[in-house]
Amino acid sequence: xxxxxxxxxxxxxxxxxxxxxxxxxxxxxxxxxxxxxxxxxxxxxxxxxxxxxxxxxxxxxxxxxxxxxxxxxxxxxxxxxxxxxxxxxxxxxxxxxxxxxxxxxxxxxxxxxxxxxxxxxxxxxxxxxxxxxxxxxxxxxxxxxxxxxxxxxxxxxxxxxxxxxxxxxxxxxxxxxxxxxxxxxxxxxxxxxxxxxxxxxxxxxxxxxxxxxxxxxxxxxxxxxxxxxxxxxxxxxxxxxxxxxxxxxxxxxxxxxxxxxxxxxxxxxxxxxxxxxxxxxxxxxxxxxxxxxxxxxxxxxxxxxxxxxxxxxxxxxxxxxxxxxxxxxxxxxxxxxxxxxxxxxxxxxxxxxxxxxxxxxxxxxxxxxxxxxxxxxxxxxxxxxxxxxxxxxxxxxxxxxx
Amino acid sequence: xxxxxxxxxxxxxxxxxxxxxxxxxxxxxxxxxxxxxxxxxxxxxxxxxxxxxxxxxxxxxxxxxxxxxxxxxxxxxxxxxxxxxxxxxxxxxxxxxxxxxxxxxxxxxxxxxxxxxxxxxxxxxxxxxxxxxxxxxxxxxxxxxxxxxxxxxxxxxxxxxxxxxxxxxxxxxxxxxxxxxxxxxxxxxxxxxxxxxxxxxxxxxxxxxxxxxxxxxxxxxxxxxxxxxxxxxxxxxxxxxxxxxxxxxxxxxxxxxxxxxxxxxxxxxxxxxxxxxxxxxxxxxxxxxxxxxxxxxxxxxxxxxxxxxxxxxxxxxxxxxxxxxxxxxxxxxxxxxxxxxxxxxxxxxxxxxxxxxxxxxxxxxxxxxxxxxxxxxxxxxxxxxxxxxxxxxxxxxxxxxx
Numbered sequence: 139x140x141x142x143x144x145x146x147x148x149x150x151x152x153x154x155x156x157x158x159x160x161x162x163x164x165x166x167x168x169x170x171x172x173x174x175x176x177x178x179x180x181x182x183x184x185x186x187x188x189x190x191x192x193x194x195x196x197x198x199x200x201x202x203x204x205x206x207x208x209x210x211x212x213x214x215x216x217x218x219x220x221x222x223x224x225x226x227x228x229x230x231x232x233x234x235x236x237x238x239x240x241x242x243x244x245x246x247x248x249x250x251x252x253x254x255x256x257x258x259x260x261x262x263x264x265x266x267x268x269x270x271x272x273x274x275x276x277x278x279x280x281x282x283x284x285x286x287x288x289x290x291x292x293x294x295x296x297x298x299x300x301x302x303x304x305x306x307x308x309x310x311x312x313x314x315x316x317x318x319x320x321x322x323x324x325x326x327x328x329x330x331x332x333x334x335x336x337x338x339x340x341x342x343x344x345x346x347x348x349x350x351x352x353x354x355x356x357x358x359x360x361x362x363x364x365x366x367x368x369x370x371x372x373x374x375x376x377x378x379x380x381x382x383x384x385x386x387x388x389x390x391x392x393x394x395x396x397x398x399x400x401x402x403x404x405x406x407x408x409x410x411x412x413x414x415x416x417x418x419x420x421x422x423x424x425x426x427x428x429x430x431x432x433x434x435x436x437x438x439x440x441x442x443x444x445x446x447x448x449x450x451x452x453x454x455x456x457x458x459x460x461x462x463x464x465x466x467x468x469x470x471x472x473x474x475x476x477x478x479x480x481x482x483x484x485x486x487x488x489x490x491x492x493x494x495x496x497x498x499x500x501x502x503x504x505x506x507x508x509x510x511x512x513x514x515x516x517x518x519x520x521x522x523x524x525x526x527x528x529x530x531x532x533x534x535x536x537x538x539x540x
Numbered sequence: 541x542x543x544x545x546x547x548x549x550x551x552x553x554x555x556x557x558x559x560x561x562x563x564x565x566x567x568x569x570x571x572x573x574x575x576x577x578x579x580x581x582x583x584x585x586x587x588x589x590x591x592x593x594x595x596x597x598x599x600x601x602x603x604x605x606x607x608x609x610x611x612x613x614x615x616x617x618x619x620x621x622x623x624x625x626x627x628x629x630x631x632x633x634x635x636x637x638x639x640x641x642x643x644x645x646x647x648x649x650x651x652x653x654x655x656x657x658x659x660x661x662x663x664x665x666x667x668x669x670x671x672x673x674x675x676x677x678x679x680x681x682x683x684x685x686x687x688x689x690x691x692x693x694x695x696x697x698x699x700x701x702x703x704x705x706x707x708x709x710x711x712x713x714x715x716x717x718x719x720x721x722x723x724x725x726x727x728x729x730x731x732x733x734x735x736x737x738x739x740x741x742x743x744x745x746x747x748x749x750x751x752x753x754x755x756x757x758x759x760x761x762x763x764x765x766x767x768x769x770x771x772x773x774x775x776x777x778x779x780x781x782x783x784x785x786x787x788x789x790x791x792x793x794x795x796x797x798x799x800x801x802x803x804x805x806x807x808x809x810x811x812x813x814x815x816x817x818x819x820x821x822x823x824x825x826x827x828x829x830x831x832x833x834x835x836x837x838x839x840x841x842x843x844x845x846x847x848x849x850x851x852x853x854x855x856x857x858x859x860x861x862x863x864x865x866x867x868x869x870x871x872x873x874x875x876x877x878x879x880x881x882x883x884x885x886x887x888x889x890x891x892x893x894x895x896x897x898x899x900x901x902x903x904x905x906x907x908x909x910x911x912x913x914x915x916x917x918x919x920x921x922x923x924x925x926x927x928x929x930x931x932x933x934x935x936x937x938x939x940x941x942x
Contacts, residue, residue, distance in 0.1 A: 169737060169752050170767060173759040187912070190744045194845070194910045196800050224773070224802075225733030227743040242801070244733055244844060246744035285911050293916070300760060301853075302915050302942065305753035305846045309746075309912055313737045331627030331646055335571060335715045341629040342592045342648035344711075350571050351707035357575040358702060365572060371626070398598050399644070400626075442646060443596070444707045451703075471897075471941070473873065495873075508596045509687045510589070510711055513704050514695070539873070540704065 145418035145425065147524060148488045152457045154415050155429050158436040159461035160388055162318040169307060172299045174360055175317040176464040181293045183310045186283035190228075191247040195278045198260055199251040200238040202273040213261070213268035222246055238267050247279050254278040286310070296466030298360075318464035323356045324383035325349055326366045328376060328404065329394040329442060334368065347444045347510075348393035355451050356391070359459045371400050377407055384411070384435050388462060391455070392428075394442035401426050404439045408432060420487040420524055423507040424450040443508045449490045449519065452538065472536040473518065475500045481529040483522040492516035495537050516540070547820035547827065549926060550890045554859045556817050557831050560838040561863035562790055564720040571709060574701045576762055577719040578866040583695045585712045588685035592630075593649040597680045600662055601653040602640040604675040615663070615670035624648055640669050649681050656680040688712065698868030700762075720866035725758045726785035727751055728768045730778060730806065731796040731844060736770065749846045749912075750795035757853050758793070761861045773802050779809055786813070786837050790864060793857070794830075796844035803828050806841045810834060822889040822926055825909040826852040845910045851892045851921065854940065874938035875920065877902045883931040885924040894918035897939050918942070 146154070164178035193199065200216055208214035216238040220231050222245040231239050233250015241247055241254055253273035261268040286292050292306050299307070299317070307315055327349045333339045335346055346368050353363035364387055369379040383390045392404055405414045405428050412432035419427045423446035428439030438455055440447040460469070478499040483489040493500045495518050502520070505512040518537040522529055529535055548556070566580035595601065602618055610616040618640040622633050624647040633641050635652015643649055643656055655675035663670040688694050694708050701709070701719070709717055729751045735741050737748055748770050755765035766789055771781040785792045794806055807816050807830050814834035821829045825848035830841030840857055842849040862871070880901040885891040895902045897920050904922070907914040920939040924931055931937055 170755060170765075173756045185740060188744075188746065189741055192744065192910070194908055222744075224731060225743060225745045244731070244744075244746070280908050280910050284908075285913050292913075299756070300942065301753045301757040301850055302912075304756040305749045305850070306912050306916055308737045308749045308752040309846075311737055311740065311747060329626060329646070335710045335713055338587060338713065339591060341627060342590075342594065342624075342646075343627045344590065344646070345713060347707045347710045350710040351703045353572060354575045354701070354706040355703040363572075444711075448703055448707070471875065474876065506596055506682050506686075508594070508682050510704075510708050511687050511694075514708055540702065 145420050146416050147420050148453060151416055151419045151427070151429060151454050155436070155454060155458045156461050158431050159458055160434065162321060162462055162464045164316050164318050166314045167317055169304065169313050169315055172304060172315045172317055175299050176360070177293055177295055177297050177299060177303070177316065178318045178464060179316040180291050180295050181307060181310060181312055183286040183288055183290050183292050185311070186288050187286040187309055188280055188282060188284070190282050192280045193241040193243060193245050193247050193254045193278060194280060195254055195256045196243050197241060197254045197256045197278065198238040198267050198269065199241045199247045199254045200269065200273065201235055201251055202253040202275045202277065204236060205255070205269050205273045208269050208272045210270050213270045216267045216269060218262065218265045218267050222248070252276060252279070296464055298465050298467050321361045321388040321459070321462040322364055322386065323361045323459070324364050324366055324387035324390040325352045325356070326379055326383060326390065326392045327368045327394060328371055328392060328400060330371045332368045332394065348440070348442070348447050351444050351448060352391055352393060352440070352451065355448065356459065359456065360463045360465070361459055371403065373403060373407065376403065380407060380411070380437070384432055387435070389436040389438070389458065391438050391440060393440040393447050401428065401439065404428060405430070408437050408439070412437070419454065421450070421453065422484070422487050422489045427454065444510060445507055445513045448513065452519070453490060470539065473539060475535055475537050477529045477531055477533045477535050480531050481520065481522060483526060483528040485527050486524055488524045489522040490519045491522065493518055493520045493537060500535055500537060547822050548818050549822050550855060553818050553821045553829070553831060553856050557838070557840070557856060557860045558863050560831070560833050561860055562836065564723060564864055564866045566718050566720050568716045569719055571706065571715050571717055574706060574717045574719055577701050578762070579695055579697055579699050579701060579705070579718065580720045580866060581718040582693045582697050583709060583712060583714055585688040585690055585692050585694050587713070588690050589688040589711055590682055590684060590686070592684050594682045595643040595645060595647050595649050595656045595680060596682060597656055597658045598645050599643060599656045599658045599680065600640040600669050600671065601643045601649045601656045602671065602675065603637055603653055604655040604677045604679065606638060607657070607671050607675045610671050610674045612672050615672045618669045618671060620664065620667045620669050624650070654678060654681070698866055700867050700869050723763045723790040723861070723864040724766055724788065725763045725861070726766050726768055726789035726792040727754045727758070728781055728785060728792065728794045729770045729796060730773055730794060730802060732773045734770050734796065750842070750844070750849050753846050753850060754793050754795060754842070754853065757850065758861065761858065762865045762867070763861055773805065775805060775809065778805065782809060782813070782834070782839070786834055789837070791838040791840070791860065793840050793842060795842040795849050803830065803841065806830060807832070810839050810841070814839070821856065823852070823855065824886070824889050824891045829856065846912060847909055847915045850915065854921070855892060872941065875941060877937055877939050879931045879933055879935045879937050882933050883922060883924060885928060885930040887929050888926055890926045891924040892921045893924065895920055895922050895939060902937055902939060
């Protein structure tokens with residue numbers, strides 16, 4: 139059985155592939171193990187942060203009203219009545235008019251004082267502090283609860299946990315963190331011409347590039363790749379490999395076969411087990427892409443050429459995988475630049491051209507779409523929209539970075 | 541003993557910290573385990589890639605000279621003499637004038653033919669193929685060795701291995717990949733005011749944010765963080781913790797203490813074991829940073845405020861850690877944008893202002909430097925150079941993305 143569908147636009151392909159994403163499960167992990175994971179619940183502050191009026195400098199806590207008009211030649215003169223130690227409660231200290239206390243950075247400002255004079259602008263003579271600048275109300279103090287209030291949501295479900303988010307989780311005492319489980323992505327290579335990397339290919343055979351390229355890409359998005367190796371272009375073997383992957387994984391990526399017959403076999407086996415939703419995308423390179431599902435599990439057929447496969451991963455399949463990780467953060471920002479040469483394109487399909495971006499602009503790296511060397515020499519892709527006949531020298535362009 | 545040095549400029553601090561980086565060792569890893577690692581040797585192609593003249597389309601291989609002047613109304617008429625199967629040698633096939641053979645995408649083009657007509661522009665009638673467009677010499681063929689020649693260096697030592705590089709390694713048969721070992725980075729938190737994340741802080745204590753923030757940052761750069769927990773601000777305990785870290789790790793990050801006395805203690809203990817090279821950087825926030833070494837191992841004292849610590853990590857310490865991973869690729873590109881508001885700054889120090897970048901431009905998120913909430917709300921930093929008094933509305937700015 140052969141399954142033919144009309145070629146769809148890239149936007150439509152993205153919508154259809156996102157709709158297939160299964161909802162990720164979640165698990166609790168210790169705070170030290172969450173780097174790069176995605177938060178699966180909103181997190182609230184358990185306490186006010188800071189829990190006290192905190193000095194952000196080493197200096198003298200005082201009443202700002204006592205320093206009105208102070209200057210180098212007419213310093214305010216305040217009586218030093220004590221010293222706050224780190225971590226200690228300032229309760230025993232006076233906040234009385236005309237007085238001051240020494241507070242280290244991070245120390246508590248006693249009640250009654252509303253500012254801290256930096257030590258650099260003060261002079262200590264006996265137990266008198268000369269303050270040589272006027273203080274504003276609140277100067278050099280973070281008030282109790284100013285950073286976060288107890289009960290406030292500090293991080294939303296769906297955010298990816300980098301250093302800043304991890305720091306905030308620590309601050310609010312979240313030592314066991316609810317995160318989405320890592321999706322397991324099966325990777326199959328098909329094609330009778332494909333040989334393992336350990337072999338020297340003979341005849342018109344080629345090594346299995348896509349298993350490793352796809353694996354690295356999937357891992358970079360925070361998924362777990364599971365390699366099923368090279369499956370011969372033989373219907374029963376392919377059915378068995380697909381069924382094994384479906385039983386164990388959350389999505390299946392099949393790369394190749396690169397010829398029409400092989401693609402038709404892939405589509406027909408997917409159709410038997412579920413449905414082929416897209417067979418052909420108006421994108422170059424990458425047209426012979428299949429989007430389908432089997433038993434609710436997304437099954438994607440990628441083009442056989444490694445460069446085409448990577449572009450389809452980056453432009454289309456990324457939206458599926460990101461949704462499966464639960465990541466709601468906006469994708470990577472496009473870099474604005476300018477074309478240093480004309481980039482011709484065919485109307486009616488989105489074209490992704492490998493480019494070298496420098497401070498001066500964007501130079502297209504032309505070359506046949508099957509080359510790996512232009513792929514590694516490029517540092518990004520320029521999209522030429524489906525409705526356009528190309529980009530002219532001097533036109534503004536947006537670059538997707540690798 | 542107290543160690544005081546002059547405050548140095550950011551550029552000088554970066555030069556000094558890079559000079560401390562120990563040379564990383566290397567190891568061999570299987571191709572499926574190298575995602576995100578750094579290559580430690582140049583890699584050469586073991587064979588020509590492709591190893592044969594390869595068709596990049598499904599179509600008919602032919603002599604381009606046989607199709608001169610061909611068009612819709614006057615097609616070239618070629619005799620179909622055979623069919624190439626994927627992975628098979630084309631040796632038995634004729635490349636004779638006036639003839640053609642069917643070749644699938646990725647199949648070998650027989651000797652004698654110099655182009656492939658896409659099937660979309662051909663019509664098959666009996667055993668005659670009508671070719672409705674003229675072919676150029678080399679059209680739709682990647683020649684033997686056109687992508688990479690045997691013996692050519694395909695990847696250089698020092699490149700970080702993403703999907704593209706991993707694909708190239710597979711293509712050249714590199715199934716065991718030489719990569720740099722992952723540097724082990726000790727992380728210590730100091731300060732009597734610091735309590736574990738599992739505790740509710742009382743008095744003017746705060747939870748240990750920096751251990752987790754630093755750990756996540758270090759991991760994101762491809763290093764292995766090793767947490768030594770909270771060390772009390774007590775000289776002997778601090779010495780013991782530092783010695784334990786030095787015995788086991790390739791670099792040591794000490795965050796806090798935030799007050800001058802604590803910083804002096806940190807500097808003096810480092811000085812006893814090696815040398816303090818920098819004590820104070822002309823950067824805001826982040827001035828109280830220490831760069832030192834003990835027994836050849838870099839020991840870095842970070843500011844106690846989490847936001848300051850992260851900015852120093854991102855602007856200065858990154859250069860040490862990247863060099864330790866062996867990564868020679870250029871750092872992340874700065875995003876060019878425009879200031880939507882004035883950003884005042886003090887002359888004489890580089891200032892890093894948290895900003896929100898949108899398509900319209902950059903809005904500074906003002907607020908005291910100790911706040912976490914502006915840190916998580918921002919998506920980047922704008923650098924105001926040391927020689928400038930600030931950025932004016934409408935000025936071009938470059939953004940470091942988080």
